[in-house]
Amino acid sequence: MGEALAAEHGQTAAPGTKPSLAQRRKAALRLEIAGEAVRLFAAQGVTRTTGDQIAQAVGISARTLWRHFPSKESCVLPLLAAGLEFAVEQLGHWPAETGLLEFVTESCRDGQLPAAAPAILDLIRMTSTDPALRAVWLQAHDDALPVLAELLARRSGGSADELRIKVHAATINGALRAAAEEFARRYADAPEAAGNEITTCLLAALRAASEGLPY
CATH class of the missing domain: 1.10.10.60 (Homeodomain-like)
Structure with missing residues (x-):
């Protein structure tokens, strides 16, 4: 990236x-x-x-x-940031001629998503009940925003300061967060869950993001 x-x-x-x-x-x-x-x-x-x-x-x-x-x-920030770092790194390999959902689907099919460590799932679940941990979780995503904006700016030939690109970066960022939280919640009793389960949550979140606001 x-x-x-x-x-x-x-x-x-x-x-x-x-x-x-x-x-x-x-x-x-x-x-x-x-x-x-x-x-x-x-x-x-x-x-x-x-x-x-x-x-x-x-x-x-x-x-x-x-x-x-x-x-x-x-202290937990490195673990919370690890999944985001992986996602941003993968998006750095996103081909110009390929749509986001197609790229993520292909990446998941190629087995490029890592298994979710039980400690990370425990941590993400705790961010929903502890305000201080929630703040750290949101900080990790806030730190990723300018990186995502730069990636989208290079892809579109625009500027990371453009409102449109900022909104798109925030949308992808929010989808990644929602997918991680949904996966952690859904598989609380299945710490070995990975692969297809992570893919399902991620693609569902990105599809919802790509729909825009249907209101």
């Missing part, structure tokens, strides 16, 4: 560049912190979980934890 989500927001490096060893280690640590935070949140609730507990579970100091994240809830 042309641009990437910044490392602090779960994004990757610009195309053609390879992250340094320090950047890769930082990303790995952030993902480990996110995984432990989700595990603790799911086991004992967000309110009863402290930053110190998350740091201890990872084996780092609380001071190190707070260097990476401003709050305990924001």
Whole structure:
């Protein structure tokens, strides 16, 4: 893809560049912190979980934890951003002569959707009941908006600042979020669910988005 989500927001490096060893280690640590935070949140609730507990579970100091994240809830951002990053990366390979639904259908048929980790599904479900986690989830999508707008601008030959392109980017972004939430809700008791199930939710959301407003 042309641009990437910044490392602090779960994004990757610009195309053609390879992250340094320090950047890769930082990303790995952030993902480990996110995984432990989700595990603790799911086991004992967000309110009863402290930053110190998350740091201890990872084996780092609380001071190190707070260097990476401003709050305990924001610790989960790398996991929430991972699915968005994957989606934006795939859209970067979207052929100019192919419609969005056709491209997504073909990509899904080729098995390019990753399996949904149980931790991510647990986390997305928790964003529907915990306001602070909800804010982090929405922040992840907000961070993706300019990346999607740039992608659509390059595809159309327009500008990412055009209202029309901003609306289209927001529409795709919203469809991705709704699909993830629907999949997490629908398959709460089937953590092994993947492939066709994810595809069904994603295509249903994108079809609804492509219909426009029928009111």
